[in-house]
Amino acid sequence: MKNIIITIVCLLLLVSTSLSAQLIIAETPISLKTSSGDIHGTLKVPYIVDSKQTPVVLIIAGSGPTDRDGNNPQMKNNSLKMLSDGLYYHNIASLCFDKLGIGESKDAMKQESDLRFEDYINDVRGWIDLLSEDKRFSEIIIAGHSEGSLIGMIASVNNPKVSRYISLAGSGKPADEILREQLDKQLATQPAIKETMFSYIDKLKKGETIADVPVAFNSLFRPSVQPYMISWFKYNPQVEVGKLTIPVLIVQGTTDIQVPVEHADLLAAANKGSQKVIIKNMNHVLKDCESTDMQQQVSTYTNPDIPINKSLITIISYFIKQ
Numbered sequence: 001m002k003n004i005i006i007t008i009v010c011l012l013l014l015v016s017t018s019l020s021a022q023l024i025i026a027e028t029p030i031s032l033k034t035s036s037g038d039i040h041g042t043l044k045v046p047y048i049v050d051s052k053q054t055p056v057v058l059i060i061a062g063s064g065p066t067d068r069d070g071n072n073p074q075m076k077n078n079s080l081k082m083l084s085d086g087l088y089y090h091n092i093a094s095l096c097f098d099k100l101g102i103g104e105s106k107d108a109m110k111q112e113s114d115l116r117f118e119d120y121i122n123d124v125r126g127w128i129d130l131l132s133e134d135k136r137f138s139e140i141i142i143a144g145h146s147e148g149s150l151i152g153m154i155a156s157v158n159n160p161k162v163s164r165y166i167s168l169a170g171s172g173k174p175a176d177e178i179l180r181e182q183l184d185k186q187l188a189t190q191p192a193i194k195e196t197m198f199s200y201i202d203k204l205k206k207g208e209t210i211a212d213v214p215v216a217f218n219s220l221f222r223p224s225v226q227p228y229m230i231s232w233f234k235y236n237p238q239v240e241v242g243k244l245t246i247p248v249l250i251v252q253g254t255t256d257i258q259v260p261v262e263h264a265d266l267l268a269a270a271n272k273g274s275q276k277v278i279i280k281n282m283n284h285v286l287k288d289c290e291s292t293d294m295q296q297q298v299s300t301y302t303n304p305d306i307p308i309n310k311s312l313i314t315i316i317s318y319f320i321k322q
Contacts, residue, residue: 025088030095032126037108039123041068041097044088045136053138055320056093057166058127059084062146067103068096070145070285071304078304079285080145086313092320093137095127113224116231117151124155132161139163141320144170146259146284150237157243166249166316167241169259169284172266176205176233179220197221204229237263238270248274249319251312253282255289257297275319282309 025044032039048054059080065072070080084094099120101109110119124142131140141164144152149170156162171178179201187194200210200221207230213221221229241248248271252264261278268276283289286308287300300306 025085030097030130032097032123032130034100034108034123034126036100036110036119038105039097039100039108039126040104041095041127042084043093043095044084045093046088046091048136053136054091054093055139055141055163056095056131056134056137057084057087057141057143057316057320058124058131058152059094059096060124060142060144060148060152061096061099061102062148062169065102066099066146068098075301076304077285077287077301077306079287079308082308083143083286083313083316086308087317090313090317092317095131097123097127099123111224113227115228117228117235118231120151121154124151125159128155128159128161141166143168143316145286146170150235150240153237153240153244154235156246157240162246164247164249164320165241165244166251166319167264167267168251168286169253169256170237170250170263170267171259172237172263172270174233174236175229176201201233205233238266241267241274242270244271247319249316250274250276251279251315252277253279253284253286253309255281255292255297256284257292257294258284277315279309279311279315282312286312 026047027042027044030041030043046054061068061070061080068080069078071077080096084096087094098105100123128140131137140162142152142156142162143166144150145168149167153165153167156165180198183194183197187197197217197220203210204226209223209226210221213223250264250267252259252261254261264276264278268274281288281290283297283300285301287306288309289296289300
C-alpha cells in the first residue's frame with residue numbers, strides 16, 4: 001500500500017512539474033540593426049523535440065505609440081502579448097517588436113519630417129530576413145494588427161520567405177478615405193472647415209505638400225508630417241492584399257468600434273482565395289466585449305488581466321498548421 005501511495009505522489013509531482021514547465025514561456029530579447037538604429041523585440045520559441053522545426057509568427061502592432069505587447073502609455077491591455085503567449089502553447093513561435101520610435105526602439109526614431117510609411121515596411125522585411133536565417137523555424141507567417149495589417153501585407157507581397165499572411169482587425173480602406181470619413185462626422189456642423197481639410201487631403205493624395213497650414217490644423221497637417229501622410233496615402237489595402245498569392249486569413253470582430261466588419265469583407269473580396277473569419281463579440285483589442293458602448297469598450301482596452309478571445313488563437317493555429 002505504501003508503495004502505491006509513493007508511486008501516486010511521485011506521479012503527481014511529475015505532473016505538477018510538467019504543468020509548471022508548460023507555464024514558463026521561453027522568451028529571449030532580439031534586435032534588428034537598421035540605418036536609423038536598433039529595433040528591439042521579444043522572441044518566444046517553444047521547446048522543439050528531436051530538433052524538429054516550428055513555424056514562427058511575426059506580429060506587427062498597430063498605429064500610434066503601440067508597443068510589442070499591444071499597449072500604449074494610456075491603455076495597457078497586453079493583447080499582443082497574450083496572442084504570442086497563446087501561440088507558444090500551441091507550439092508556434094512568435095516575434096513581437098517595438099516599432100521605431102516606440103518603447104525600447106525609441107532611439108531609432110527619425111526626425112518626423114524624414115519618416116515615411118515605407119520605414120515600417122522595410123523594418124518588417126528586415127525582421128523577415130533575420131528570421132529566415134534561424135534554422136529552428138520551418139516557415140514565417142506575418143500577422144498584422146490594425147495598421148500593422150497593411151504594413152504586413154505590403155512586406156509579404158512577392159516575398160518568397162513568407163508562407164502565410166494574417167490580418168487582425170485590419171482596415172480595408174486607404175488611410176485618406178478613413179480620414180475623410182472621420183472628418184465628415186466630426187465636422188458635420190462646420191462645412192467650411194471640412195471643405196478646407198478635404199482640399200488638403202486631396203493635395204496630399206496627389207503627392208503635393210501644403211504651404212502655410214493654419215496653426216489650428218497643425219495637429220493633422222503640420223508641414224513635418226505631410227511627407228509621411230503622402231507616403232501612407234499611396235497604399236490601398238484592397239490592392240495590396242489582392243497581390244498576395246500565399247494563404248491569407250482575415251479575422252475581424254463584430255464589436256470592433258475602430259474597424260467595422262465591412263473592412264474584412266472588402267479585404268476578402270479583394271483576395272478570392274482568402275479565408276475570412278468573423279468572431280462574435282470580439283473588439284479591436286481582440287477581447288470579448290458584448291457591447292459597442294464606450295465605457296465597456298474602454299474597460300477592455302485598459303485592463304491587462306482580461307484575456308483575449310478564446311477562439312482567436314485556435315483559429316490562427318489551425319490556419320498555420322492546416
